[in-house]
Amino acid sequence: MMMEQKLIDLIIPGPISTKSSSTHENWSNSLESKLHSIPSSTTYDRWLSIEIKVWISNKRIHRIGRMDVDNIAKITLDSITHSGLIRDDSLVHDLHVTKYPTDGPQEMMLSAKEWIL
Numbered sequence: 001m002m003m004e005q006k007l008i009d010l011i012i013p014g015p016i017s018t019k020s021s022s023t024h025e026n027w028s029n030s031l032e033s034k035l036h037s038i039p040s041s042t043t044y045d046r047w048l049s050i051e052i053k054v055w056i057s058n059k060r061i062h063r064i065g066r067m068d069v070d071n072i073a074k075i076t077l078d079s080i081t082h083s084g085l086i087r088d089d090s091l092v093h094d095l096h097v098t099k100y101p102t103d104g105p106q107e108m109m110l111s112a113k114e115w116i117l
């Protein structure tokens with residue numbers, strides 16, 4: 001397998017939320033708003049490798065059951081799909097999610113490359 005150039009390379013500022021949070025709609029809307037700036041032809045029917053890095057406040061990152069990487073991936077993949085960048089998240093063949101504690105700004109770095117077999 002081989003990965004090509006980056007198709008998506010975004011920084012989305014703000015407090016990351018998962019669907020278990022009452023603020024998840026605000027985060028989804030913020031994420032989808034940023035994703036709408038990318039033409040859907042860039043990624044729509046391509047197999048993808050996605051990397052998600054999030055910086056979450058020290059106060060929030062260690063709460064049990066709130067900031068699981070699978071929940072972070074789920075809301076991100078749903079937003080990518082809802083924004084029209086991919087037809088279905090089954091097109092994602094490689095996924096990496098990393099979370100970091102921070103005392104500074106909370107943000108997500110989202111990148112995607114084409115996954116070529």
